[in-house]
Amino acid sequence: MAHGAIPSPAAADLRQEDLGELFAAFNEATSRLHGAHEALRAEVARLQGELREANEQLERSRRLAALGEMAAGIAHEVRNPLGGIRLYARMLVQDLADRPEEQRVAEKIVAAVRGLDAVVGDVLNFAREMRVQPVPASARALLEGAAEEVLAEDLGSAGEPIRVVLHADEGLAVECDEQLVHRALVNVVRNAVQAMRSAGAAPAGGHTLSLGAAAAGDGESVTLTVRDTGPGVPPEAMERIFNPFFTTRATGTGLGLAIVHRIVDAHGGSIRVRNAEGGGAEVDLSLPRRARPAGNDRSRAEGPRVQVRVGAVSAQRGRVREEAA
Helix, strand or coil: CCCCCCCCHHHHHHHHHHHHHHHHHHHHHHHHHHHHHHHHHHHHHHHHHHHHHHHHHHHHHHHHHHHHHHHHHHHHHHHHHHHHHHHHHHHHHHHCCCCHHHHHHHHHHHHHHHHHHHHHHHHHHHHCCCCCCCEEEEHHHHHHHHHHHHHHHCCCCCCCCCEEEEECCCCCEEEECHHHHHHHHHHHHHHHHHHHHCCCCCCCCCCEEEEEEEECCCCCEEEEEEECCCCCCCHHHHHHCCCCCCCCCCCCCCCHHHHHHHHHHHCCCEEEEEECCCCCEEEEEEEECCCCCCCCCHHHCCCCEEEECCCCCCCCCCCEEECCC
């Protein structure tokens, strides 16, 4: 084209088409960048929330560790004179064999001392450093053993037997300290039983205790689940359910779930409590499938990974039987 010539209409149309494509590509790139920016903001918000929750859990665990050490010191100081009181009270019961009324009063002293000794024992168990001795254990056997122990305690209770449903593969195993995990499961199942027994009228078909075990999708952990049909955890108890000495019942030390908290943490696991859909509570104990390297009790320094939402604990009595999933 000669210098100063007017562009032809075809050339002008071509430039307009190119410009339109350029604007379209620019708009598409801008849209993608905006979407990536929003996704990044959401991910940052999620990570900040997780960090905030982890810091709160760490601080809470440190407070619990300090409280546990203080309580252990007090418990040791109380246990020694308590032993003397128990001894003299028993001697008094024997000396009052010919005076039944006075003897009954002395027997009440013995019973009260026995109750105090149980409280001291719970405090020491909570404060004791936990050394995990992992061995391969059947997840199904752990659930069955805990249920059988609690149901044996519940045999004399009033009310209809509680139906037990167990879902767990025979071959599912987890490396853990069997005695510690058994104690943790017994505490959870016992709380479940007591909650269902105190719930009043049972739902249609009676109360049900559901026990389950399942491996995580990545195969790195095993979750042991205890679910009941009780009243659930009251909203005001949501954030306090694992606090030492906190209980919603008229009796008990309030240390059962605090001990569960420490046992799960000693294994490097996590615990979640929530109210289940349709009523009742569901407690999930998630444990690493392979034991972590031996070391000190992490709960004294770092604290557990705990996810507390809402939960209740209930339970049941009867034979443990399995239903197809």
